[in-house]
Structures are given as structure tokens and as C-alpha cells.
Amino acid sequence: MKLKNDSFFKSSRDFLTVYLPRQRKMSPNTVKSYKGTLNQFVDYLVEMKNIPILQITLDELNAVNVSDYLDWLQESKNAASTTRNQKLMALRSFAKYCSVSEIANVYIRMEISNVPIQKVPGKKVEFLSEDAMRTLLSMPDMHNFWGLRNGMLMILMYDTAARCQEILDIKLKDIVFKQKAPYVYLTGKGEKLRSVPLMEKTIDHLKRYMQFFHPDELSSPEDYLFYTVIHGKRNPMSPDTVSRVVHKYGLLAKKGNPNVPEKIHPHMFRHTRAIHLYRSGVPLPLLSEYLGHSQMTTTSIYAYASMEMKAEAISKANNPNNTPNTEKTLWEGDAEMIKQLYCLK
Numbered sequence: 001m002k003l004k005n006d007s008f009f010k011s012s013r014d015f016l017t018v019y020l021p022r023q024r025k026m027s028p029n030t031v032k033s034y035k036g037t038l039n040q041f042v043d044y045l046v047e048m049k050n051i052p053i054l055q056i057t058l059d060e061l062n063a064v065n066v067s068d069y070l071d072w073l074q075e076s077k078n079a080a081s082t083t084r085n086q087k088l089m090a091l092r093s094f095a096k097y098c099s100v101s102e103i104a105n106v107y108i109r110m111e112i113s114n115v116p117i118q119k120v121p122g123k124k125v126e127f128l129s130e131d132a133m134r135t136l137l138s139m140p141d142m143h144n145f146w147g148l149r150n151g152m153l154m155i156l157m158y159d160t161a162a163r164c165q166e167i168l169d170i171k172l173k174d175i176v177f178k179q180k181a182p183y184v185y186l187t188g189k190g191e192k193l194r195s196v197p198l199m200e201k202t203i204d205h206l207k208r209y210m211q212f213f214h215p216d217e218l219s220s221p222e223d224y225l226f227y228t229v230i231h232g233k234r235n236p237m238s239p240d241t242v243s244r245v246v247h248k249y250g251l252l253a254k255k256g257n258p259n260v261p262e263k264i265h266p267h268m269f270r271h272t273r274a275i276h277l278y279r280s281g282v283p284l285p286l287l288s289e290y291l292g293h294s295q296m297t298t299t300s301i302y303a304y305a306s307m308e309m310k311a312e313a314i315s316k317a318n319n320p321n322n323t324p325n326t327e328k329t330l331w332e333g334d335a336e337m338i339k340q341l342y343c344l345k
Contacts (some may be wrong), residue, residue: 001112007058012038016098027191029165037090044069058098063111066091070115081120088115125302127272128261133158135257136264142205145212150245152209153226157266159202161273161291162186164239164266172214173221177203188292196290242266274302 016035020026020203026034045051045060049068070088073079079087092112099109128136137158140151157167166186174185182198198206214223227234228241243266250264261268270291282301 006302008056008060011058011098011101012094015094018194019097019101025191027187027189030190033086033091034093037087038094041066041069041091044072048072050064058105058108061091061098061108061112063114066112066115082315083116085117085120088112088117089138095209107321111127125271125275126261126265126268127275128264129259130276132253132257132259132261132271132338133276135260136249136253139256142208148209148212149226150249152205153242153245154249154269155202156184157269158273159199160186160196161270161277162196163188163270164242164293166292168224168237168239168242170225171221172219172225175206175225177207186292189294192292192294194292239266264290278302314335 016031016038017265020031020034021028035230038064042053042056045056045065046053049060049065051060051325053160066088070084073087074081074084092109095105095109095112098105137151137154140145140154142151153167155171156162166188169187170184176183176185176195182203183195185193185195187193210219213227214225223234224236226237228237229235246264246266246269250260253260254262274287274291277290278284282290284302287302288295
């Protein structure tokens, strides 16, 4: 049996293999995300709309099907509003491509544009206090082989405030061991490259990690910094592995310190570092650059979170039953970090 009309599948192939990676220069992770959305949409049409896959055409990319698909995601898959909107933006991008590549498909873009973005409720920034983060980072046994790897992973996540995937994409060639100002290159969203300074303590841990996991005689500049071994072969570490590592030590830290949150996820390291830097005096424009944000409005959530902390601190200060806070900064070199960010070191 032949396809009724292969316009959908030809367009999706060209969209994923030519338009996104070559013309738009989208990152492999972005292409993978768009591909996942299109695959899931096709599966939805087949399984929930009872449309045989060989009969799927661009006509199925309409407002009714897309709206039903997005509702199904939330109702059956418990997808958050942010996920729903990401899926919609991917389908809109595909519809836009179809309309540009073939003028007769303009109606598809107009159809999808009628599907509204769902309002996302404001979400409180989740982060750890300096005391809680100190406890968490002390959990791995750095004298143990895998404890060294897991500890190094979490230390670097905190020090760089990198996204999980940015950490996993680091290769040995991305680390610059300069004597006075060592740094690491991070590849962010849209393949944007930025350099992030590393603290002296982080470098000390990193050098020891390299001795065990990347000995000179076996290492290549193209090797990933963090990896897992499967059937004797090194493979890039997956985000799921990072989540399991963080969850494991989070549970251990919670037992010894009630200030550690019940649930810890990788992105909390990024939020936590951003909050700590902002409290240390790093201004928002510089913090925005440090985090790799394309718009400073994204970074402003940390200023708001810090205002909440100030209000809480004032409230506690006015309570005569509270003891004064003598907590020290997690890294004693925050002043050094600020100098590095301003290229003074």
C-alpha cells in the first residue's frame, strides 16, 4: 500500500535534516526535541484519531488535531503547561516551514496560529541555601572511584551554574587550565558558546578527577569529561544518570541536614549558584551573560527570589527569639569569582 500523499513525511524529513540543522543551525538537542514532537503527534493521530499512518497528510496538521493533541498530553501524560507550549511551538515552526517551502501550504500556518499559547503560572525558583548545598556536596566519598566522579559532577554543576546538558556536552578540549584564570567553554541553547571561570577549589578537584578518569595515555581532546561505561565502552553520560546521582545524594544529605529540600533535581544547582552569586554582588547584566541567557528578563527571577530572601531575613531579624545568622559563603572565593567575571583575573 502506498502513501495517500507523502507531503507530511517529505516535509518533516526536510525540516529535520536540512532546514533546522543546516539553514537554522539548530543544535542536535533542539532537532531531537522537534523530531520527538513530530513523532509523538503522528503516533497520536494513529492511536487516538484512528488515522492510518499511510493516510497522514499535511491536512491533518490543523487546529483541531493540534489542540486535541495538546489536551491529550496534559490529560493523559500529565504534561505541564510549559511542555504543552514547547510542543506547540515546535509544530508552529514546522507549519511555518511548510508554508515557506510551498506557498499552497500557507493555510497550515494560519490554522496552527489559531491555537493559543497556554498561560504558565508563576513558578517559585527552587534553590538550596549555602548550608544545604555544602552538606549536599560533602555527601560523595571523593576517595571512592565513583564517588569522585559523582562529587566532581555536582561540584562542576554548582560552580558553573550550567544546564545539565551543557555539563554533559563538555569535552576535554573545552577545559582551559590557565594558571591564573582557568575556565571552561559551555555550549548553550542554539549552539551559543560561552566561557565560564572556574574556582581554584574546583580546579583542584578537577585535576584529581582527570588523573583517574582521563589519564594522559588514554585521553583524547574529543573525549567527554563525564561518561558511563557500558560493555567496556565509554558512552556520554545521560541526563537520567545525572538525575539519579543528584537524587541519591539529596536523600543522604536530607538525613543529616533538615535544610536540604525533599526533592533535588539537576537544575536546582543552576538556580542555587545564580542566587548565591547575586547575593554576593554580581549585577544582573553580568549574571545574565554568565548563565547564557539571551534576555536579561529571564535572569530577573533571581532578583525577585533574592527579594523574598531579604524579606524573610528582615522578618527573622525582628524576631527576638531568633539567633543571628553566622553562615559563611560556600566558596570563600566569591570575591575572586566576581573579579574573574569582570576579567580582572
